[in-house]
Amino acid sequence: FDDELIWSSDQKPERSPPPPLPPHQGQVPQPPSPPQSPPPRKVECGRAGNCPEPTRWAEPSERHEVRCCSDTALDEFRRVRECGLWVSSKNGMGGCQGEKTFAEAEAICASANARLCTAGELRAGCTRGTGCGFDDELIWSLTTS
16 A cells, blocks of 8 residues: 555644745835925024015925024124024024025024024014114024914
């Protein structure tokens, strides 16, 4: 009976699961997630109530004017005691900086060892009258949505 099947009393062995597939084999590749776009930023009037257009949220690719703030003394910035800030629209910033994207505005302030002002600081008038005729323009703020 060397060439024949023979009955036995052994039980049927449990089937072991198939080995796992190598990564991505048998799977449909997923497209990469789109890059996250930066969040909108608040643009505030250079002097509250002085702008022809309303304060609003702006996409970072839009172009607006730049004013910078610092919580510590900077030589070329003007101190505004009631706000506890040093501010500028041109001094220490390479002159007036208008029509900049958010990333450009942020880099301008960083290069002056400062930061963009918050929407609250702009609304409170901390930067009004600092030059460049920006009191009636929308100014980038650090405030995100």
